[in-house]
Amino acid sequence: MEIDLPDVLAEVTEQFARYEKALVSNDVTVLDELFCDDPRTLRYGIGENLYGFSAITAFRAARSPVGLNRKTAKTVITTYGRDTAVASTLFYRETLPGRVGRQMQTWIRFPKGFRIVAAHVSIIDEPGSPKDMDQKT
Template sequence: MEINLPDVIAEVREQFERYERALTSNDVAVLDELFWNSPHTLRYGAGENLYGYDQIKAFRAARPSKGLDREVMKSVITTYGRDFATCNMEFKRAGVPGTGRQSQTWVRTPDGWRVCAAHVSQMA
């Protein structure tokens, strides 16, 4: 297995950045698109544990759209072969103490790159 093939890194980075733009602008349609539509998908958030695409989609639809801006402080993308990747980042939100962390696991599906697992947390 080859790690960090440049063309695969570029593909994943494009989707990772697309996700970030959608998140901060509350583009729910793109956020829904970029999560794998599967009961196996999960997302652990700052205050919720979501199991399956349907729970994640319902959460996105009900989530407040205020206070979503954040500054990406550091991001690390690692690809494993051509079909699997992890994206991790540290971020800062104005007025929120500490550093936020986000981890995403991406898999190439017939529909393109999709998040199959995600975790968001805040360090005090």
């Protein structure tokens, strides 16, 4: 298997950038487009476990558009062959000082292009933050 074929990596990186732009601007149409429309698609969020495309789209439609801005860091996108990729990133929000978000997505190529079939989002104390140090003592 070939890992990180340049053309495939560029394609997934472009889709990942579209997702990030849609997320911070609350472009629900694009967010919905980028998830696979299938009852087996899942998204584990910060406070919710969403099973199936319908649950994911309902969550997006009901979510507040306030406070979605964030900065990403240490983004790693790896492709496996021509049809599979994993995207991982850290994210930071001004509203969450001392905390870091983690996001992972599994992307699969379908006839309409790459789509997310599984995603996980979580937030933890930033390693080395005063809050994190309090928990270790």
